[in-house]
Amino acid sequence: QVQLVQSGAEVKKPGASVKVSCKASGYTFTSYGISWVRQAPGQGLEWMGWISAYNGNTNYAQKLQGRVTMTTDTSTSTAYMELRSLRSDDTAVYYCARGRGMAGFDPWGQGTLVTVSS
Amino acid sequence: QSALTQPPSASGSPGQSVTISCTGTSSDVGGYNYVSWYQQHPGKAPKLMIYEVSKRPSGVPDRFSGSKSGNTASLTVSGLQAEDEADYYCSSYAGSNVFGTGTKVTVL
Numbered sequence: 341q342v343q344l345v346q347s348g349a350e351v352k353k354p355g356a357s358v359k360v361s362c363k364a365s366g367y368t369f370t371s372y373g374i375s376w377v378r379q380a381p382g383q384g385l386e387w388m389g390w391i392s393a394y395n396g397n398t399n400y401a402q403k404l405q406g407r408v409t410m411t412t413d414t415s416t417s418t419a420y421m422e423l424r425s426l427r428s429d430d431t432a433v434y435y436c437a438r439g440r441g442m443a444g445f446d447p448w449g450q451g452t453l454v455t456v457s458s
Numbered sequence: 459q460s461a462l463t464q465p466p467s468a469s470g471s472p473g474q475s476v477t478i479s480c481t482g483t484s485s486d487v488g489g490y491n492y493v494s495w496y497q498q499h500p501g502k503a504p505k506l507m508i509y510e511v512s513k514r515p516s517g518v519p520d521r522f523s524g525s526k527s528g529n530t531a532s533l534t535v536s537g538l539q540a541e542d543e544a545d546y547y548c549s550s551y552a553g554s555n556v557f558g559t560g561t562k563v564t565v566l
Contacts, residue, residue, distance in 0.1 A: 375555070377504075377557075384461065384547065384557060384558070384559055384560040385496070385504065385547050385549075385557040385560070386557065387549075387554065387555040387556065387557060390555075399553070399554060401554065402459075402554075435503055435504070437504075440551070441492065441494070441549065441551035441555040442492045442510075442551045443492075443494075443509050443510060444494035444496075444506045444508075444509030444510075444515070444549075445494070445496075445504075445506060445549070446506035446509075446515060447503075447505075447506075448503040448504055448505070449503065450503055451503055
């Protein structure tokens with residue numbers, strides 16, 4: 341079955357960087373893009389951006405431009421999201437999901453909690 | 459891009475129907491037929507329930523239906539069941555993506 345499995349929880353200090361991985365299985369990785377969505381504690385969903393697993397094209401949310409980088413490794417069917425210059429309000433559960441959004445995001449990874457605290 | 463507007467809460471008794479609205483603008487909801495809906499239970503990842511306004515992925519019960527009129531999309535859950543109690547989010551694609559503010563559905 342189609343599955344996305346994310347890396348484990350992270351605790352980072354303000355100003356540091358974090359890199360979250362998302363390993364895909366059960367489908368042809370390069371046939372779909374991967375989107376990243378985050379959810380702060382008790383808050384709603386926020387779209388962060390998308391990367392094409394076919395050619396590496398990206399589209400980032402404007403508010404994260406300059407701080408976020410999304411990449412893929414087609415040899416291992418893994419997508420990565422790196423967020424730099426972390427602040428306390430970056431504390432959230434970070435999800436990867438298959439798709440660009442036009443036909444929805446499906447499925448989703450299990451989520452990775454990133455805690456930013458001094 | 460501003461978040462799409464959803465009511466904070468909705469409720470209904472078992473067997474009844476509940477409808478959740480999702481209001482955007484002509485630049486997102488109203489301009490494209492790329493509205494999707496997600497169900498999220500506490501501590502779990504979201505699950506796709508509706509895509510392209512009204513299409514259901516395989517495995518999603520036909521009690522869930524979607525529609526759109528102008529800048530407002532809607533999700534209707536008919537024949538409410540206890541397991542439908544969850545948070546629901548809409549999303550619209552318009553080059554980039556934007557989510558709704560979320561609606562907590564309570565089954566009374």
